[in-house]
Amino acid sequence: MLDAETLSVTLGRKPILKGIDLEAKAGTLTCIVGPNGSGKTTLLRALTGEVASSGRLRLDGQDLRSLKPEALALRRAVLPQSVPLAFPFTVLEIVRLGLTGVPGADARSLPAQALHRVGLGGYEGRLFQELSGGEQQRVHLARVLLQVWQPVVHGIPRWLFLDEPVAALDIGHQLQVMRIARDFAEAGGGVIAVMHDLNLTAMVADQVWLMTAGRIAARGTPAEVFTDATLAAAYGCAIRVSTPPSDGTPFILPQAAA
């Protein structure tokens, strides 16, 4: 279980997160949604230890800040929004960087499996920089998956933190990636994902944290959080849930494909 109390982050002099209490269980998928600048990514970074924060922060009962990077790397993997790359690595070399906690026997075959998982089987020898944006993002997902290949190890769950994992993807790959996240949670691991797409969120999330101005304004199942009033207040515009366009404009929902 991931839990925090009065979690606060200040960047410079500006308070970004203002005393957040939260709880996420292993085996579930939690989506963080909210308008731009509400603190979604900062919350994810605080939860992964990337930015300094105050307040209590625990991962499966252990103080997360007391864990060294190498110990933390065995417990959770993080997919950032964008990853810079300096040198001409091949796809295989990138994915293999995720082999932090994998025993040597599996190290040979797992990278290929991870690439298959994200729909990039056979891409091992390609140069990373020559791939499209969406392919690059999936290569990083394969690397992150490899880092926590078994969702549960010795009874301890592992965690996936995803920052807008489907931002650069077409709808088919969006569904594929969310399916991977869902599977990870169902196998006993914990997943926290920052999402922009409310439809996808409604489709896969066990729990939603709706953020506004550095606080969690609403939390619960998608059905509980995604109401006209709550969304309208958070996003500052009149939103109506589950309502087809009145003028007959086509609309495409990922749910329909699933």
Next chain:
Amino acid sequence: MRGLLVVAALAATPALAQDRVVVAGSALCEVVAALGQVDRVVGRDTTCMYPEVFAGLPDVGYLRALSPEGLLSLDPDLILADVDAGPPATMDLVAASAVPVVRIAADFTEAGVIARIEGVAEALGVDPSPLVGSVTEGFATLAEARAAADHPRVLFILSAAGGRVMAAGQGTAAQGILTLAGAQNVLDGFEGYRPLTDEAIAAAAPDAILMMDRSGDHALDDAAILAHPALGLTPAAQNGRIVRMDGALLLGFGPRTPEAALALIRALEG
């Protein structure tokens, strides 16, 4: 005369007669040549350009950037080096190989020239007295001429690349030769060679300008001097007292120095 000197040397120190000498330092080369010992030299540094016979010998590099293996490759039995020769690490290594290294230090004065000749002669095991005698005689002639000279105030210009004048201050060879010629260096506020501002040149107001005879970027002909904003205004330029002399002769401080100073006196008299 040369043959005679060699015979004298062999007679004086028959057992020590080194015949594979490397010389580093232009003044030392001149002395070696004046002592008639060029035949014993197997290598010289880049600064040894006079007399021309040295040009045909292997060049071991610049005086201050000598290579240890380069020196030893000539299989020398004596290295005659100016006190400035280096780098120190090279000189240490060469000394470690048991090749005798004789360093000669001397200043830019009459006594310095004599000391240089005596030092080289001792190292080569030859009798310095004939050369010392003739050089001393030269200095005596020079002293008479100097007494009669009119002690002009002179600006020595080392280079004027791009119109920027580098001039000689105190403690330089140029200062030394000016003193020997009875002239006065107009610049006495600094040591070594420095770039001068136009105002400093104008304020110095030299009676004469002395330069080395050379071509290229450092060269400055009379027209250029007259056109120069500061040099053109000096009495030297106005009166056309601009002297050019061979650099090695002028600044060498070897056996030719009395001759050089005398020539300078004549040239300054115009």
Next chain:
Amino acid sequence: MVALTPPASSGDRAPRAQKVTLALVALLLAAGVASLAVGAAGVSPWAVLGDWLAGEAIGLRERVILLDIRLPRLVTGALVGASLAVAGAVMQGLFRNPLADPGIVGVSAGASLGAVLVIVLGGLLPAGLVALAGSHLVPIGAFLGGWASTLLLYRISTRAGRTSVATMLLAGIAMAALAGAGMGVLIFLADDAQLRDLTFWNMGSLAGSSWTRLAAAAPVMILGLLAVPFMARALNALSLGEATAMHLGIRVERAKRLAILAVAAMTGAAVAVSGGIGFVGIVVPHLLRLAMGPDHRFLLPAAGLLGAALLIGADMVARTIAAPAELPIGIVTALAGGPFFLWILLRKRGLVDL
């Protein structure tokens, strides 16, 4: 399945890297032997070895040339080349920029300033100290200057335990300008002879190599070289940025600190014994990335081997081409490295993101 895919497209460049490394070991050995055998003095190590095995006495001249001139020079060249190339590879990994070089951490500027300071103002030091240091005064000045500037730069760019690589880059430029100004003042104060010394020092040379100098500099360079293999994984992870490296379990701040100190040690000592030798730190890692990919686990050792072999080769050219005089080695490396560097820039011109 992996075995069936051809090696070119398997994405696994480790076998190739191993082959390249083996070839480099052979190259280094060959360069070392050639360097011992070649020189202005025409002393053959084989003949000397034969004499020694036959129980004959070896002449003092042969012994000095082989054991006190060529051998320390070979070892110095190998260590300096390895240090400069490895330091270059580490800097490029740390700054995530294939054009970074050790100069960025201020070592070169500081070392130059230290050397110039000693050359010009050495006369003002207490005579006892000068006598004690002897001909090592300039290397000592260079090493202290290099270290002082690196530590200063490190302090400037570190806030609350975090070192900003970008700040370091910018501060490094400012420091280099400052050191340049300091050198300008010293050059103004210098006399003619000192100016010539400065010029030659800046062009680099291994001519001053000796066992005593090596005894002081080698441990520092070796310490730096030994620390580097432990950074390979961190540098690989850092290719994806500091945040991702942290997520992958790298102690990023510690890795950066270690890298900067190791680079300062290697470069400082290398510059101190050899003066200004350029381009080895950029050309060698780049060449190797083309040959075997950017994986630092293979790149760092290979850079050491190739850097050593290259510098030994360059020194052979430097000390034989104008024999018995010798060319400053910095001229040889710059003559070979300059055009190569331009070629890199031309090739990279079309690439937006590197």
